[in-house]
Amino acid sequence: MRPLRVLSVTQVAAGESQSEPKRAKRGCHSTLTFFAKDKDGTTQPHDDALVITLKIGDYDVKRVIVDGGSAAEVMYPNLYKGLGLKPKDLSPYSSPLMSFDGKLVIPEGVIRLPIQTGPEVVEVDFIVVNTYFPYTAIVGRPWLHTLGGVASSLHQKVKFPSGGRILEIQGCQSTEKEELLEFLRGNLDVFAWDPCNAPGIDPSFICHHLNVNPSVTPKKQPPQRLSKEHAKAIKEKVNKFKRVRAIKEVFYPE
Structure with a gap:
């Protein structure tokens, strides 16, 4: 025009x-x-x-x-x-x-x-x-x-x-x-909707740490009473994360 x-x-x-x-x-x-x-x-x-x-x-x-x-x-x-x-x-x-x-x-x-x-x-x-x-x-x-x-x-x-x-x-x-x-x-494959969708990430790239003072003796918290449904769901989620090595269990001395 x-x-x-x-x-x-x-x-x-x-x-x-x-x-x-x-x-x-x-x-x-x-x-x-x-x-x-x-x-x-x-x-x-x-x-x-x-x-x-x-x-x-x-x-x-x-x-x-x-x-x-x-x-x-x-x-x-x-x-x-x-x-x-x-x-x-x-x-x-x-x-x-x-x-x-x-x-x-x-x-x-x-x-x-x-x-x-x-x-x-x-x-x-x-x-x-x-x-x-x-x-x-x-x-x-x-x-x-x-x-x-x-x-x-x-x-x-x-x-x-x-x-x-x-x-x-x-x-x-x-x-x-x-x-x-x-x-x-068109780019669904690049999105990780769950940590289990992105296994094998190098810890040098990203890693979560608890901000714990090593000089302080850890204290064991009293266990919480959960319903069977909640306890089962938590256990399944934790085991899922452990299988893909998104988390690992750490033992502290008493």
Whole structure:
């Protein structure tokens, strides 16, 4: 689709007057509203993030998360490599970012790329970070505000005005879950649902030890009275672990 217009994300100066943008808004008659019918085709109730597919550069990029709480657009390694970008393509960016696990991340750099949604193109600055994230990129307030869009994770949509009409970007809620389930089904053999499913693990890799002070004489605890059913179940579980050498019995002197 040929772009109708190209917009660029800009930084508003601290002292710049906001009167002109307000007058521009008065002349805009497009109203972005979400209705109950906008939830048709979604799984309700849910607490899913809004994940969409966007055309970034010349590629349709899946698993892009829309985060209205983010003040920047962020790109992660999978997308960086998939677009064939090199370090020489990046401009310096030294301000650290806070990751979702609370750690500071030093960006690799920043690059300006176009995002096309229907006839609208918004040029945004993607901050490139080399850290794991389950999505390919984050688009936040700079992209949303420049596009004039409103996102609703409840309705799994982004709505934005274009040429006197209201256009929509549909979230990938069902696709997201289907892809995850398909991935899990295809990799069942790598999951150990029970210690007995992973016998022969080298103790140098992982081993559980009791935090016992060797200078303290162990004390034998009085036996607990268990029902026959509980005692039988415990015995079977212990014998199962012993057979695969997940545990071993240790004798202490009285």
